[in-house]
Amino acid sequence: MPRPRKELICVEQTPYYHCVSRCVRRACLCGKDSFTGKSYEHRRGWVERRLYFLARVFAIDLCAYAVMSNHTHVVLRVATERAQQWSNKHVLRQWHKLHRGTRLTQLYAQGATLSQAERATVNACVSVYRQRLQSISWFMRELNEYIARQANKEDDCTGRFWEGRFKSQALLDEAALLSCMVYVDLNPLRAGMVIAPEDARFTSIAARIRAFKTRRQPPRLMPFIPPTGISNSLHLPLSTTDYITLVDYTGRCIAANKKGVIPASLPPILERIHVDQAHWLSVTHKFEQHFRGAASILTMKNAV
Structure with a gap:
């Protein structure tokens, strides 16, 4: 039986959450309909633009996202202190x-x-x-209802477009946050849609890499620690360089089907968050299988 949303989202415990919405229609959210041959790839842009718009409206930061063929992943941070200052x-x-x-x-x-x-x-x-304006439930509602209306209008039909509830996971520590972000950013790679993370257009990692090439932070995504090294609650807990390197090495291991084999040049971030290397690869490859509810890698590791 599904748990009440108020039991799944508690900003007193953590401001970070991983949310997944799945499409119930055969034609799916995006991609190409194998039955009719019609392409719905343009809908990925709908989702990305709506996410960027909502991130500017809500007191909620967009940390990571991936728009897949029949579902979407988002990692969000509730900025309660910002909403209270408005x-x-x-x-x-x-x-x-x-x-x-x-x-x-x-x-x-x-x-x-x-x-x-x-x-x-x-x-x-x-x-x-x-x-x-600081509610994840309202953020996801404004995202999913808008996309459903657009899709129903385009398909000239009515009825349910999404599953009844979006899935939410609390990310209780930095290790869980970073592994979930990597998991989300590598979704297209694992699905065989691309051979490199930067080739997956409608993902946060692609947006971050495009911005990184011009030595800036993506304006619509929660920023990493700046080059000055001065960080606060407005920044994700590592640098852009470290995160891109982390995604790259993790993706190489998964794409090469070398489960448990870690490159010699392991990103130092893994040492800083005290996560075993093989355990890291397992979690970032099958994040949703490891965690059905709230996610805490350090707690999980200590329990093993």
Whole structure:
């Protein structure tokens, strides 16, 4: 029996979550329909553009993503502290990018003078919107409903497009976060869609590599530690160079079918997060098989 979403997402434990949405329609989300021969590859762009848009609206950072033929992977970070710092007007401006809100919230956002009772009503709305703008459930709802409507319109049909619930996994430590990001970024490689991570267009690793070539961070993705080495809660816990190297070496081992065989030039990040090399490859190859619920590699390792 599925567990309530409130038991799966608890920002007091961790701000990081891995979410998966699967398509239920035979024609699938993207790719080519083998029955009709029609291509749906353009829908990958729909998903990527919507993810980027939502990352600008919500107080939620986009860490990694991969748009597959019949499902999507996203790794998200809930930025609660950012949402709490937003002014009431900023909350309304963000929410109005998604929905019209109410007549009073529209007037308040435009700077109109309201009565005390009207301001109290607006404040109540702001409180609700602020919580929604830091909710993974609302983020995934705004992603999946939008794509479903677009696909139904294109297919000239109605009905369910996604499974009833998206799957969410809490990532409880840095090792779980990094291994899940690598797992997501290497999804197209494992599926045989590409031979190199940078060739998978609609993935976060491809976007990061494109930006890395110009010595910058992708503007819509949560950044890694900058070259200055000064990091804080706004950065992922390693440098861009280390992460790309980590993905490359992990991908080489998987693509070459050398399970448990580790390159001599192992990325130093694995030593820093204290993860056994063979264990790392196993987890990044079969992340969802290892973890059915919350993911913590260090806890799992100690239990073995």
